[in-house]
Amino acid sequence: MRTVRVNAASKSYDVLIGKNAVTVLGEQAKKVCPGALKALVVSETNVAPFYLDVVKEQLEGAGFEVTDYVFEAGEQNKNINEIAGMWNRMAEAGFTRTDFVVGLGGGVTTDMAGFAASTFLRGIKVIQLPTSLLAMVDASVGGKTGIDIPKGKNQVGAFWQPSLVLEDTAFLKTLPDEVFTEGMGEVTKHAFIMDLKLLEKLEEAAGDIRSDEDLLEEIVYMNVSDKASVVGEDETDNGRRQTLNYGHTVGHVIERDSGFTKPHGICVAKGMGIVMDACVRAGTLAEDDAERMKDLLKLYKLPTEDDITPEAIVEGAMNDKKKRGGTLSVILVNKIGQAEIKKMTAEEFLKFLSV
Numbered sequence: 495m496r497t498v499r500v501n502a503a504s505k506s507y508d509v510l511i512g513k514n515a516v517t518v519l520g521e522q523a524k525k526v527c528p529g530a531l532k533a534l535v536v537s538e539t540n541v542a543p544f545y546l547d548v549v550k551e552q553l554e555g556a557g558f559e560v561t562d563y564v565f566e567a568g569e570q571n572k573n574i575n576e577i578a579g580m581w582n583r584m585a586e587a588g589f590t591r592t593d594f595v596v597g598l599g600g601g602v603t604t605d606m607a608g609f610a611a612s613t614f615l616r617g618i619k620v621i622q623l624p625t626s627l628l629a630m631v632d633a634s635v636g637g638k639t640g641i642d643i644p645k646g647k648n649q650v651g652a653f654w655q656p657s658l659v660l661e662d663t664a665f666l667k668t669l670p671d672e673v674f675t676e677g678m679g680e681v682t683k684h685a686f687i688m689d690l691k692l693l694e695k696l697e698e699a700a701g702d703i704r705s706d707e708d709l710l711e712e713i714v715y716m717n718v719s720d721k722a723s724v725v726g727e728d729e730t731d732n733g734r735r736q737t738l739n740y741g742h743t744v745g746h747v748i749e750r751d752s753g754f755t756k757p758h759g760i761c762v763a764k765g766m767g768i769v770m771d772a773c774v775r776a777g778t779l780a781e782d783d784a785e786r787m788k789d790l791l792k793l794y795k796l797p798t799e800d801d802i803t804p805e806a807i808v809e810g811a812m813n814d815k816k817k818r819g820g821t822l823s824v825i826l827v828n829k830i831g832q833a834e835i836k837k838m839t840a841e842e843f844l845k846f847l848s849v
C-alpha cells in the first residue's frame with residue numbers, strides 16, 4: 495500500500511492507495527474518527543452491488559453502526575434532493591457531530607457525500623472511497639464538494655477536506671472501459687502540466703495501464719501525488735490550483751454545448767488539443783512537443799480536436815464561472831511538464847484561438 499499525505503491549509507490527511515485497500519477501512523476509520531459511533535455509506539446503483547457489502551462489513555467489524563444511502567447512478571442525480579435524503583437519513587439514525595459519512599463511488603458520489611458531510615450539523619467528517627479512475631486521481635482528493643443546479647454544474651458546494659481517502663485499485667476492475675478512458679483525460683492532464691515522469695510512464699505503457707495491476711497502482715499514486723502537491727500550495731483555487739484547469743476552459747464549453755452528452759474527460763482532452771494548437775500557432779510551444787502530447791492522448795483513445803468555433807468557445811467561456819472580472823485565466827503548457835496561467839480578455843482569447 496502506498497500513502498500520499500495531503501497537507502491542505504485547513505486539514506492534513508492521508509490518501510492510501512493499493513489493491514485491497516478496503517481491508518484496512520475499519521481500523522483506519524477508528525483512527526481518523528475517534529469517538530464516532532455511526533457511519534452513513536453513500537453510494538449509487540452501479541457501484542453498490544459490487545462493493546457496498548464489503549464496505550459495510552469493514553465498518554461493522556470495527557464496531558460502527560452503519561446506515562446506507564444508495565441513489566440512482568448518474569450526474570443528473572447530483573442534486574439537492576439527494577443531499578436532503580442523506581441529511582434525513584442521518585437525522586433519523588440519530589447522528590451526532592462525531593459520526594461520519596463514507597463516499598463510495600465515482601466523482602458524483604464523492605462530491606455529494608462530501609457536500610452532505612460538510613453541511614450536516616455544520617460539518618461532520620467524511621472518508622472517501624473513490625471507485626472510478628477520475629475520482630481516484632482527481633475528484634476525491636482536494637476537498638471540493640458540491641452539486642449541480644439547473645443553471646450549471648458544481649454551482650453549489652463547499653471546500654470540505656476528507657479525513658481519509660482510501661483508494662482500492664482493485665475496484666477499478668469493474669469500471670467500464672469508456673469510463674476508464676474518460677478518467678485518462680485527467681491523468682494525461684497531470685502529465686502535461688506537471689509530471690514528465692508520468693508522461694514517460696504512460697508512453698512506455700503504450701495505451702494500456704489496466705492489465706498490469708502494479709503499474710495501475712503506481713500511476714494512480716503518481717497522479718494523487720501531483721494533485722496533493724497542488725492542493726497543498728493552494729487549497730482554495732486562487733493560484734496554482736488553477737493550473738488543474740488545463741483544457742477545462744475550452745472543454746467545459748464543449749461539454750455544455752453538447753447538453754452534457756459528451757463526457758467530461760473527453761471534452762477536456764479536446765480542450766487540451768485545441769489549446770496546444772493555439773500555442774503552436776502563437777510560437778510558444780514547439781510543434782514536436784505538441785505532437786508528443788497529442789500522440790499520448792490518441793494512444794489512450796482520447797480525441798484532440800473538435801469542430802466548435804473560436805467564437806463559440808469565447809462566448810461560452812465568458813459565461814463560465816472561471817472568468818474573473820473581464821478576463822479569463824487560460825492555462826497554457828508551453829513546455830511539457832510546466833503550466834502557466836495567462837490572463838486574457840475575450841478579444842485576446844479569440845485572437846489566440848483563431849487560425
Ligand SMILES: NC(=O)c1ccc[n+]([C@@H]2O[C@H](COP(=O)([O-])OP(=O)(O)OC[C@H]3O[C@@H](n4cnc5c(N)ncnc54)[C@H](O)[C@@H]3O)[C@@H](O)[C@H]2O)c1
Pocket residue numbers: 538540541544567568569572599600601602603605625626627628629632633634635636637638639647648665666667668669670673676
Ligand atoms: N471535486 C473535484 O475536485 C472534482 C474533480 C473532477 C470531477 N469532479 C466531479 O466528478 C464527477 C465525475 O466523476 P466520474 O467520472 O467518476 O462520474 P460518476 O461518479 O458518474 O462515475 C462514472 C460512471 O462509472 C460508474 N462507476 C464508478 N465506479 C465504478 C466501478 N468501480 N465499477 C463499475 N462502475 C463504476 C458510475 O456508476 C458511473 O456510471 C462530476 O460530477 C464532476 O463534477 C469533481
Ligand SMILES: [Zn+2]
Pocket residue numbers: 680742758762
Ligand atoms: Zn476535470
